[in-house]
Amino acid sequence: MKGLDFYIPASVLVVAFACKLPGLTRHWRDPLVRAVSVLLLVASSVFFFAAPPTIAAVNRLTGIPNFSAPLVYCILTAFSASCLLLLINWRGGPADRTRRLSRWCTALYSSVIVAQIVLFTLGEAPVERLRDFDTYYVHTPFIREMVLVYLVAHTGAAVVMTVLCRRWSLHVRGSLRSGLILMVCGFVLNLVFDAAKFAAVGARLTGRDWDMLSTTVAPPVASFSALLIGTGFVLPLLVQRLSASWQTWATYRRLGPLWRELRPVVPHGSRSVRISWWSPADLRVTQRVADIHDGILHLDPYFDHALRDRTRAAVLAAGAGSLQADATADAAMVAAAVRARAADPEEKVIGSADAYTSAAAEGPRDLVSISLALRSPVVEQTRRHAASTESSHP
Structure with a gap:
């Protein structure tokens, strides 16, 4: 001692x-x-x-x-x-x-x-x-x-x-x-x-x-x-x-809803290489953002821009700000496109000429806003409407 x-x-x-x-x-x-x-x-x-x-x-x-x-x-x-x-x-x-x-x-x-x-x-x-x-x-x-x-x-x-x-x-x-x-x-x-x-x-x-x-x-x-x-x-x-x-991990968690929403539409073979659980947070965020971008690219033919415009106008009329309206409108369009893609297993839909870039080009911050907006009542209503449309057209 x-x-x-x-x-x-x-x-x-x-x-x-x-x-x-x-x-x-x-x-x-x-x-x-x-x-x-x-x-x-x-x-x-x-x-x-x-x-x-x-x-x-x-x-x-x-x-x-x-x-x-x-x-x-x-x-x-x-x-x-x-x-x-x-x-x-x-x-x-x-x-x-x-x-x-x-x-x-x-x-x-x-x-x-x-x-x-x-x-x-x-x-x-x-x-x-x-x-x-x-x-x-x-x-x-x-x-x-x-x-x-x-x-x-x-x-x-x-x-x-x-x-x-x-x-x-x-x-x-x-x-x-x-x-x-x-x-x-x-x-x-x-x-x-x-x-x-x-x-x-x-x-x-x-x-x-x-x-x-x-x-x-x-x-x-x-x-x-x-x-x-x-x-x-x-x-x-x-x-x-x-x-x-902490901020990096918070971004990773907040991207979760959008990542999970898009995951079913990305072909298994084209998904990003899996990384170990002990990988740095910034690397995990990068991978999650890449997965989201891949999902957006696969959904591109199914995006309904008219739906986006209507949703944005409705959210603005309800008193929301411009940024929140954009995020909610993008989230509603993504949710509807996911269901439209699921209803088209044979991929008969012809791809549109316009590529969807309003979220992908802005980077992780805007993707986070879209991800959080997926939980809004407006987006949930869009999901229900898409589901009822699919059931009425077998």
């Missing part, structure tokens, strides 16, 4: 990164996608390499006492830079300004990382400290400065992110605002972490022992903070993706 408070958040962040990996592969040129992926990967690395068992293992493998200290500090600095870079790309704006700010941020925090490595190389830290390195070496030249540089850089990023996220949250709504509020809470906790570290280091400099602030209070605060920040970044993107997926 030792180090579990570090490995659990690291595992959660790795899973989140794995979920983003397909998107990164497909859109690796997108700065926002890259920034999100890097943030998740760096955040998980922070917790993994900051766990005492990992610290001991890295020190042992490298043969350098406390080698993990600058490694963890550099990763923490990279995490701060990743947060700033993600926010810069997330907010958008002029491309030149975004690139300039990104380069400035990268250069600044790269300099901090180099400074930490140089300071550790110049200092001496022969005694391995797994949890209290910050306070144990606070009187050691260069090592003290390395600790302060990392704390200042981390605090600066937390202050900037807190201010920017709070300002932005006042101008947006929905999941984006919820994500920004979570991020504000996470970066406030980052400031609590930094305050605990600064207090412990300052106490040691003045001869007091407040090490528990650094070894006991700070780690769980950092864990919760990282989870809030990661959730805040991912939440709006996840909600956006789920919303798009």
